[in-house]
Amino acid sequence: xxxxxxxxxxxxxxxxxxxxxxxxxxxxxxxxxxxxxxxxxxxxxxxxxxxxxxxxxxxxxxxxxxxxxxxxxxxxxxxxxxxxxxxxxxxxxxxxxxxxxxxxxxxxxxxxxxxxxxxxxxxxxxxxxxxxxxxxxxxxxxxxxxxxxxxxxxxxxxxxxxxxxxxxxxxxxxxxxxxxxxxxxxxxxxxxxxxxxxxxxxxxxxxxxxxxxxxxxxxxxxxxxxxxxxxxxxxxxxxxxxxxxxxxxxxxxxxxxxxxxxxxxxxxxxxxxxxxxxxxxxxxxxxxxxxxxxxxxxxxxxxxxxxxxxxxxxxxxxxxxxxxxxxxxxxxxxxxxxxxxxxxxxxxxxxxxxxxxxxxxxxxxxxxxxxxxxxxxxxxxxxxxxxxxxxxxxxxxxxxxxxxxxxxxxxxxxxxxxxxxxxxxxxx
Ligand code: ACO
Numbered sequence: 001x002x003x004x005x006x007x008x009x010x011x012x013x014x015x016x017x018x019x020x021x022x023x024x025x026x027x028x029x030x031x032x033x034x035x036x037x038x039x040x041x042x043x044x045x046x047x048x049x050x051x052x053x054x055x056x057x058x059x060x061x062x063x064x065x066x067x068x069x070x071x072x073x074x075x076x077x078x079x080x081x082x083x084x085x086x087x088x089x090x091x092x093x094x095x096x097x098x099x100x101x102x103x104x105x106x107x108x109x110x111x112x113x114x115x116x117x118x119x120x121x122x123x124x125x126x127x128x129x130x131x132x133x134x135x136x137x138x139x140x141x142x143x144x145x146x147x148x149x150x151x152x153x154x155x156x157x158x159x160x161x162x163x164x165x166x167x168x169x170x171x172x173x174x175x176x177x178x179x180x181x182x183x184x185x186x187x188x189x190x191x192x193x194x195x196x197x198x199x200x201x202x203x204x205x206x207x208x209x210x211x212x213x214x215x216x217x218x219x220x221x222x223x224x225x226x227x228x229x230x231x232x233x234x235x236x237x238x239x240x241x242x243x244x245x246x247x248x249x250x251x252x253x254x255x256x257x258x259x260x261x262x263x264x265x266x267x268x269x270x271x272x273x274x275x276x277x278x279x280x281x282x283x284x285x286x287x288x289x290x291x292x293x294x295x296x297x298x299x300x301x302x303x304x305x306x307x308x309x310x311x312x313x314x315x316x317x318x319x320x321x322x323x324x325x326x327x328x329x330x331x332x333x334x335x336x337x338x339x340x341x342x343x344x345x346x347x348x349x350x351x352x353x354x355x356x357x358x359x360x361x362x363x364x365x366x367x368x369x370x371x372x373x374x375x376x377x378x379x380x381x382x383x384x385x386x387x388x389x390x391x392x393x394x395x396x397x398x399x400x401x402x403x404x405x406x407x408x409x410x411x412x413x414x415x416x417x418x419x420x421x422x423x424x425x426x427x428x
Contacts, residue, residue, distance in 0.1 A: 009037060019050075023058050040411045047308070050232075052240065052405065056089060056395050057231040061309035066316065068229055069093070077319050082224040083107060083194055086166060086391035089229045090398060110167035111188035111197065113175075114144050121179050130176035130383050131267075135257040137172045141165065141250040149248045152401075161249050162394050169390055170194065173383045174201030180379060195220040198387070203375070216374050219327045223367060226316045227388025229395065233308075235259040235266065239393045240400045241408035249397055256393045257386050263303065266385040268364035269371065272304040273378050276337045276368075279344070284336075286344045294353045304365030305348060311358040320366040324373065333373045341369055 005028055007014040014037050017029040027050045034040050043049045058067045066073040068089050076085050087095045087103050095103055120140055124133050141164070142149055148161040175185045178201075186201045196212040199220065204210035230236065238259035243252035260266035279289050293302040307314055328338070345361055348354045364385075371381050 007033075007037075009039065012037065019053070021053070023060070034411070040413070042413055046232075046237070051237060051408070052232065052400070053403075054231060054396070054399060055092070056392070056399060057229050059231060059309060061307070061311050064310065064313045064315045064318075066230075073226065073315055074319060077222050077225050080225060081193075082221050082228070082388075083166075085225045085228050086394075089391040090162065090395045106163045107167040107194070108190045110164050111171055111190060113168050113171050116144070117172075117175075118185065121175055121185070124179055126179060126182040128176075128180060130173070130180050130380055131257065131261045131386070133176040133179060134173055134383055134386060135254045135261075137176065138165070138169075138250055138257060139254040141168070142248055145250075148250055152246070158249070158398070158401075162398070165250065165253065165394065166390060169387055170198035171201060173380075173387055174198055176383065177202055177377070177380050181377075193217070195224065202380075215327060215330050219323055219370060219374060222323050223320070223370065223384065224388040226319060226363065227367075227385050229389070229392030232396075233265070234262075235389065236392060236396050239397050240405075243397045243400055244405055244408040249394065252397050253390070253393050256389070260386055260389065261382055266364070266382045266389070268303050268362070269368040269381040269385060270378050272341075272365055272368040273337070273372055273381070275303045276340050276344075279340050280337055284340055286340060286347055289344070290347055290351060293348075294351075302344070302348060302354075302359070304361055304368065305354065306357070306359040307362045310360065310362065313360050314362045316363040317361050317366055320363060320370060321361075324366050324370040327370055328373050331373060335372065337372070338369060341365070 002018065004015045004017050007016055014033060016033065019027045019029050021027075030041055041049075056069065058070070059065060068076060068085065069092055071088065071094075076088075080088075083104050084095060084100055087100065117137065117140065120137065121133070124136075145161065145164060147153065147157060148164075171188055178185045184206060186204045188197050189200055190197070192200060192212060195217045199212055199217060200210045232240075235256040239252045239256035242255040243249070247255075263271040275289075279286060282288070289300070289302070292298045292300040293305075327333075328335075345365070348359070348361075354360075367385070368378075368381055371384055372378070376384060
C-alpha cells in the first residue's frame, strides 16, 4: 500500500500523504497543498472532508456500526448508565467503581443553580422555545463561573467546569420548559438519579408531587446514551470550531445547542411529530405525503428519514425502535399518530425513491415517538437531544484543546465581482 497519493496539475506533481485510522479508514492529508501548489480543495457541507483526527467515536455508515471509545452502542445502551457513558466518552475509559461513585456524587452535588438565574429566566417571555432559552442559560453560566472563561487552566478546573455543566443541564432544561408553560420552577432532588431528577423537575408542580416511573426513567437513560456522541456532526463541529478560538466550554456548548436546533439536525425529532400530526389532521393519507416528499418541486421532506453518514441503517434507530415498542406496550399507550408513523415507514422502505437513495428512518424518527409516549412535550424533544449529546460536545471540545488544534478557518472560492470603482449615490 502506498503511503501517499499523487496529484498532477499543470505539469507539477504533488504528494499527498495518506493518513490511516485505527479502523483502517484512509484520508488524504491536504494541509500543505495550498502552500505547495496554490490550490485549495472545495467541499460544500464537508461531505468528504475530515476536519480532525479523533479517538472518541467510530462509526461505519455502510455497516451501521457505532462505538464510543471502542465499545459498541448496543452493549452500552443495554448495560450502562448515562453518567457512566458520559465518563467513558469524556475521559476515554470506563470508570472503576470508585471513580463512578465519585463522578456521580460530584455531578449530583452540583445540580442546583444560582438563584440569580431565575431573574434571567424571568426575562424571557413565557412561550419562548426552550432551546433558545437553554442556549442562553448555558452561556450565562460563564457569568456565574468566570474562571471557566479561560480554558487553559488546570485539568482540575476544567473538570469542575465539565461537572457543573453536566450537573446543571437537566435543571436548566427543565426550567426552560417551566418558563415556557408559565409554571414555577422545581428544585433538584439529589436523592434521585440523573434522569429521574430531570423528570421530577419537569413534571412536579406545587399542587402535585411526582413519582418517577422506572419504565420511563429506564427509557430515558437509554435515549440519553444513544444520543451521547456522534463524531463530527453539525453541532459537534460547531462546538469544536467555536472552541478552536479558545472560547470557553460553556460558550462553545451553547453554540452547539443552537446548531442542534435546526430541523435538518436535532430539530428533526420535533419536526417528525409535527409532520405526523399534520398528516393525521389532513385525513391520514400517507401516500399523499410520500408523493410530496418525492416531488422535487415540493420543498417537503420526510422528516426522520435519511442521514448524512448512515446509508443502510442507523444502529441507534434500531435500538430505539425496539425500546419504543417495549415502552409503548408497557405503558399501554395507544396513539393514532403511531399508526401513521408505522404506515409511513413501511411504505417508504418499499418505495424505489427511498430505496435508491438509501433513505432509512434515522434516530429522530423513533425518538420523537418515544418521547411523546413518555409524556415529554414536543417543544422539549430537541432539548432532550441536547441533554443527551452533552458528553459528546464536552469530550470533543476537551480533545480539541488537549491536541492544541489550530483555529478553524476554512477557505473559499470567490465568485463575486472583480474590482470595480465606487460611484457616487447621485450618479447611480
Ligand atoms: N425526504 C425526501 N427526500 C430526501 C430526504 C427526505 N427526508 N432526505 C434526502 N432526500 C433526497 C434528496 O432530495 C436527494 O435527492 P436527489 O439525489 O434526487 O437530489 C438525496 O435524497 C440525497 O439527499 P441529500 O440532501 O443530498 O443528503 P444529505 O446527506 O445532504 O442530507 C439529511 C442528510 C439532512 C439528514 C437529509 O436526509 C434530510 O434532510 N432528512 C430529513 C431531516 C432529518 O431527519 N434530519 C435528522 C438527521 S439525524 C440527526 O441529525 C440526528
